[in-house]
Amino acid sequence: ELGGRKAKVEKMFGLMDEFLKNDTISLQKDILDHVEFTVARSRFSFDDFEAYQALAHSVRDRLIERWHDTHQYFKKKDPKRIYFLSLEFLMGRSLTNSVTNLGIQDQYADALTQLGFDYEVLAEQEGDAALGNGGLARFAACQMDSLATLDYPAWGYGLRYQYGLFRQIIVDGFQHEQPDFWLNFGNPWEIERVHVSYPVKFYGTVEEEVLNGKKCKIWIPGESVEAVAYDNPIPGYGTRNAINLRLWAAKPSDQYDMESYTTGDYINAIVNRQKAETISNVLYPDDRSYQGKELRLKQQYFFVSASLQDIMRRFKDLHRSFDEFPEKVALQINDTHPSISIAEVMRVLVDEEHLDWSKAWDIACRIFSVTIHAVQPEGLEKIPVDLLGSVLPRHLEIIYEINYRLVEELKKSFGQDYDKLSRMSIIEEGAVKSIRMANLSLACCHTVNGVSRVHLETLKTRVFKDYYELWPQKFQCKTNGVTQRRWIVVSNPSLCSIISKWLGTEAWIRNVDLISGLREYAKDPDLHTEWKNMKRVNKMRLAEYIETLTSVKVSLDAMFNVQIKRIHEYKRQLLNMLGIIHRYDCIKNMDESDKRRVVPRVCIIGGKAAPGYEVAKKIIKLCHAVADKVNNDPDVGDLLKVVFIPDYNVSVAELVIPGSDLSQHLSTAGHEASGTGCMKFLMNGCLLLATADGSAVEIAEEIGAENMFLFGAKVDEVPALREKGTTLKGSLQFARVVRMVRDGYFGFKDYFKSLCDTVEDGGDFYLLGYDFASYLEAQAAADRTFVDQEKWTQMSILSTAGSGKFSSDRTIEEYAQQSWGIEPCKCPF
Numbered sequence: 001e002l003g004g005r006k007a008k009v010e011k012m013f014g015l016m017d018e019f020l021k022n023d024t025i026s027l028q029k030d031i032l033d034h035v036e037f038t039v040a041r042s043r044f045s046f047d048d049f050e051a052y053q054a055l056a057h058s059v060r061d062r063l064i065e066r067w068h069d070t071h072q073y074f075k076k077k078d079p080k081r082i083y084f085l086s087l088e089f090l091m092g093r094s095l096t097n098s099v100t101n102l103g104i105q106d107q108y109a110d111a112l113t114q115l116g117f118d119y120e121v122l123a124e125q126e127g128d129a130a131l132g133n134g135g136l137a138r139f140a141a142c143q144m145d146s147l148a149t150l151d152y153p154a155w156g157y158g159l160r161y162q163y164g165l166f167r168q169i170i171v172d173g174f175q176h177e178q179p180d181f182w183l184n185f186g187n188p189w190e191i192e193r194v195h196v197s198y199p200v201k202f203y204g205t206v207e208e209e210v211l212n213g214k215k216c217k218i219w220i221p222g223e224s225v226e227a228v229a230y231d232n233p234i235p236g237y238g239t240r241n242a243i244n245l246r247l248w249a250a251k252p253s254d255q256y257d258m259e260s261y262t263t264g265d266y267i268n269a270i271v272n273r274q275k276a277e278t279i280s281n282v283l284y285p286d287d288r289s290y291q292g293k294e295l296r297l298k299q300q301y302f303f304v305s306a307s308l309q310d311i312m313r314r315f316k317d318l319h320r321s322f323d324e325f326p327e328k329v330a331l332q333i334n335d336t337h338p339s340i341s342i343a344e345v346m347r348v349l350v351d352e353e354h355l356d357w358s359k360a361w362d363i364a365c366r367i368f369s370v371t372i373h374a375v376q377p378e379g380l381e382k383i384p385v386d387l388l389g390s391v392l393p394r395h396l397e398i399i400y401e402i403n404y405r406l407v408e409e410l411k412k413s414f415g416q417d418y419d420k421l422s423r424m425s426i427i428e429e430g431a432v433k434s435i436r437m438a439n440l441s442l443a444c445c446h447t448v449n450g451v452s453r454v455h456l457e458t459l460k461t462r463v464f465k466d467y468y469e470l471w472p473q474k475f476q477c478k479t480n481g482v483t484q485r486r487w488i489v490v491s492n493p494s495l496c497s498i499i500s501k502w503l504g505t506e507a508w509i510r511n512v513d514l515i516s517g518l519r520e521y522a523k524d525p526d527l528h529t530e531w532k533n534m535k536r537v538n539k540m541r542l543a544e545y546i547e548t549l550t551s552v553k554v555s556l557d558a559m560f561n562v563q564i565k566r567i568h569e570y571k572r573q574l575l576n577m578l579g580i581i582h583r584y585d586c587i588k589n590m591d592e593s594d595k596r597r598v599v600p601r602v603c604i605i606g607g608k609a610a611p612g613y614e615v616a617k618k619i620i621k622l623c624h625a626v627a628d629k630v631n632n633d634p635d636v637g638d639l640l641k642v643v644f645i646p647d648y649n650v651s652v653a654e655l656v657i658p659g660s661d662l663s664q665h666l667s668t669a670g671h672e673a674s675g676t677g678c679m680k681f682l683m684n685g686c687l688l689l690a691t692a693d694g695s696a697v698e699i700a701e702e703i704g705a706e707n708m709f710l711f712g713a714k715v716d717e718v719p720a721l722r723e724k725g726t727t728l729k730g731s732l733q734f735a736r737v738v739r740m741v742r743d744g745y746f747g748f749k750d751y752f753k754s755l756c757d758t759v760e761d762g763g764d765f766y767l768l769g770y771d772f773a774s775y776l777e778a779q780a781a782a783d784r785t786f787v788d789q790e791k792w793t794q795m796s797i798l799s800t801a802g803s804g805k806f807s808s809d810r811t812i813e814e815y816a817q818q819s820w821g822i823e824p825c826k827c828p829f
């Protein structure tokens, strides 16, 4: 029997290439089949959206084929696997990315043209999968692409939110949030696995039991919800491997409410059951601020519990003893959000598998690693003890036990230094007694990763100082990266062709270090011509988009100057706005001959503010108020335009980045853990105007500081500057532009008052006033350079050429080797 099965598997591998064909005719046939049988439209009449759906399903078939093969192969080889747990993934669109990674873009384009459709137009039909907030979530998506491409045996685990990140609409210049019901028209990229489901328990009590003469604890839960798997294949580039991103959706469970059915309250019983689904309903839209909300905790535990059941089931299929667990399993915790998994692993090993505590703890300590994305200690999650005790009573006990043993160990190193012990404790005493999720991770994880060198330094010297002194070896730097597949190949095809042509190879798409080969041609006039044409075409596309959305016409000769990211005080979109106001003010005071020397600018801003973040919302309004005034001022004309792009998301970024000349990264030094947007601009040859913060410091090392526009206070100057507080005076220019806003020059005087207060009157925590002069100087330097197009183009080429380090492929290699201890497992054929 076994021999028979083996022969069958061999046969299947042998037939692999026999299945779905990728020639034009086969693709057309598949698309039309899907029109008829999946979308259920007649092949004689279907519109662009239906064509997109059919196209997507034909791609999905090809993904599924590879994905099955890959998992069959992983099963056969049984390598150590990496499980990547993240509450957020910002995948964006899948069509073009999948087709590119499958390597059949030309075939598809031909097939569609012959059917009378345009591939690019159909691609535009797809909505974004926005199951995340910002950098953290997009970075998770880039890592999945690299894991697949580098053939690592990896799984992603997360939550399948019904509502992704809210849609931003702008009414009279104010942000409004609308629900993103992204699943309305179906999602061809996911595979519903009704048979892969696990019960997840909440509430209840803990009781003691005697088992084989030993006392043990058992959790008697009060509620059970079913977690159902939705699988999202992630194809690698230039490999047959396709890995899986498994997202969990909550469904009512059949257990636990039988009572109400028998008591006759039939309708209420069903309504109550339905409430279970709320767990995976909606993504929390707050970027890096944590409120102790029950639903949030339930989301975290829900996805962690389901994922661990899945992981352990897979492990137990092939292995008998948990002794081997650390040889087969690495668990990566993306920020502290999934750190309840540490307590869950302990609960399963101790309560269900009946391992000794110390044995279980040893296993836990060998499997977990964590990446911290926050900079501020306030950004770290704390869960009120009462809340945790009610939702997960057994986990609270386990955390107490972990903490007790931790503190005993700490006493050995630090004696009776109670201040230190209380800082390092997992439990925070105080008005609201809380669990510090970061400390739970620090206590257990073998590796604690920072996302840039500067960030790791901050973790070591400030945020986790005590832990660093105790366990320096745990702390590692894994500078972030982004995938060149999406951020060059998919979103900037003309640049992609130029790079391949000049390097004489496409190998850089998998091995991006080769991109440095462009340096050699940085002064080549032929390359300059191609480069400038590429930029111009991308700017044209962006200009059309801007006009469609905002009715503002922009000149292609202007410098496109862009800041796109979540709106935050520390990211200082306000500094950008004040700089724009300054520029406007200067132009207003110029005579015609002065004006001729002004470099025309289009200032583009985009980003969402968390719904409850008032200051951020005022910044958005200020952008619109300034835009209204400036764009309609005949004195200014094309010299200055201000554009706010609404509903910024991944696919908007794919359009905006290739069309930018200059990008701005203005965080107060020490506040941006890394930044990944800057890396996408860098790859696309957009020059950077940035503070020496996060990854910008490393970018300057790679491309040379002379090839970007750095400004502002340095990380180590910031604390002293803050100390000086009120005695710090911004420049006269700064006072003047703030006064213009205060005096109602752009209207909404009362509304903007509190915004102005944040940067004046002894406030100005983020040092806008202090950095203003040097910001203006950097902007002026950018102007001077832009006039010299040859110089500018050379810097642009050198930016792309120096971007190799910032590929997520490099990041993933470092994780694989330094944190996870995993090897590639490449599916043959």
Ligand code: GPK
Residues within 6 Å of the ligand: 133, 134, 135, 136, 137, 139, 287, 288, 289, 373, 374, 375, 379, 451, 480, 672, 673, 674, 675, 676, 694
């Ligand atoms: C950091 F703490 C957080 C958070 O809650 N959300 C988020 O997007 C970002 N981040 C950092 O702000 C960026 O500097 C960093 O590049 C990104 O995470 C990925 O590490």
